[in-house]
Amino acid sequence: VMRTDTKEICVFCQSAVNEINLKKARTACGAKEIAPVKPEELLSLTGYVRGGCSPVGMKRQFRTFIDKSALLHEKIHISAGVRGEQIELAPGDLISVTGATVCDLVL
Template identity: 70%
Template sequence: MKKTNAMRILEGLKIPYEAKEYEDDVDHVLEKGAAGRMAEKLGVSPEMVFKTIVMRTESREICVFCQSAVNEINLKKARQAAGCKEINPVKPEELLALTGYIRGGCTPIGMKKQFRTFIDESIMSQDKVCVSAGQRGMQITLAPADLIRACKGQVCDLKL
């Protein structure tokens, strides 16, 4: 298994993790429920899988949000967390230039820049969580506190 930048960062921080590969469809159609289907492929509960959503505020600040596969992000709560009046997801074609990651392989760990990162409080009810390892077809499983530390995340309520 090839190491990703996210894995190297975790190792540098001496954070234990487990990397898992899964079958990724070539088209990588991401629609509602995709993270839940990924949980099935990994053999874990959907509550453990956290998706990464990159958004832009009205002042053009990039913010990163992590939410459990079973929940959607409440944009009002996302705006409150980021302290802005307007926030919208960045276009998929902008992700690589902004973060260093592509759609379906975006992780909050090791983006090109350290963006403010907000993680839904539901993470605290999990023993382990899964996030993208930084490429399609690969996930990292680690303790919630370790993910929060690795991405300098702020825990808050983001549920719809």
């Protein structure tokens, strides 16, 4: 979960083995600057705590971006909204429910 220079909150999803490339994230959402939201802000913004933040079921619907590598898999796992709990679903279902944009996000 990141905040742009215009204060917009955006959600970025990538494989746990990768790291978001901030330049690619900025390009994807059209921001000049972008930075992760502070962990202490996550609960009030999303309804989730750090380590349990899911792109599904947030307090508000934020623009969501999913790394294109998700499409290489029949099923993926995302946080279920609680630390240590996961949901298995098809990438297309995650894209559909979040209205996500698929793009290249990783280093």
